Amino acid sequence: MKLFSSLGTIAAGLLLIAAAGCSQNAKVQTSAAARTKVPASVLAGYRVVKDLPYYPKDFRPLSGNAEYAAERCKLDLYIPEKKITEPLPVLLFFHGGGLSRGSKGVPRGQRGLPAEFIIVTANYRLSGPRAKCPDYLNDAAAAAAWTVRNIAKYGGDPDKVFVTGASAGGYLSAMIALDRRWMKPYGLDPRKCFAGVLPISGQMSTHFQVMIERGQAGQPLVDEYAPIYHAAADTPPIVLFCGQPDIEFKARVAENLFFHAVLTQLKKNPDAKIYQINGFNHSSVNIPAGYLTRQEMKRILRQRKAAQKSAR
DSSP states (O other): OOOOTTTOSOOHHHHHHHHHTTOTEEEEEOGGGGGOOOOOOOOTTEEEEEEEESSOTTOOOSSSOHHHHHHHOEEEEEEESSOOSSOEEEEEEEOOSTTTSOOOOOOGGGTTSOOOSEEEEEOOOOSBTTBOTTHHHHHHHHHHHHHHHHGGGGTEEEEEEEEEEETHHHHHHHHHHHOGGGTGGGTOOHHHHOSEEEEESOOOSSOHHHHHHTTOTTOOOOSTTSGGGGOOTTSSOEEEEEOOTTTSSTTHHHHHHHHHHIIIIISOOTTEEEEEEETOOTTTTHHHHHHHHHHHHHHHHHHHHHHHHHHO
């Protein structure tokens, strides 16, 4: 099986992940792969368009500091250098950092993989003196709306936009894909405008940084700022990724397993999956999740194409 045409030697653990396929609740034993190092080089096979503002010049952000938004709210495009013969799928990625730090850049899990689709990476306002909830949620929605409305100019398919992110970015991706209010100002319904949502080790309860802003640090809560609160049967196809419970970030695996259970058992969501990938911690889980994200995007698109064909 040819998995990574440009990565060279592949760790045995990643081969085990590929062999695991798309089981409903995949627990993949890959301890050796947790020690694998991926080069920090830029993405091979892509050209980069950097620092595109996603808020129009004449548009004031729906909340918060407009000057900070103009400074921070930009995105990068990674576009395959190969000739684009038909519109490509798109993966919109939000970086992690606890909503209070971090910056857009090459998604760790996509380094060394073939240039098969367009990757969009976006900054958002960071929690601190210049931004508070819901500024970063409004920014994530604005970046997604820009992508849906503009990606065709760069060879992308606006009907095949997937949204993902790592840690805090996974939280943002889940929130804008499940809670309709964030995309509503742009005339978009996340249940229709996103082909799928694939959060990587995202917090599924109310994010701890939101709680810190409220002066309620350390108090677990599920309210309107929790992805679990917005669980439903008609979400976009959703795939959750998390690592091994005892080396992951605090209760992150339990939250994702609970969220999956709510989606599938309580809400009867027909297209929700979870990968609990053993041997990987909160940071390193991005590596196998990057590969699996590609496989899940292809699966979702195949299923959609088959459903459209049968409906004719």
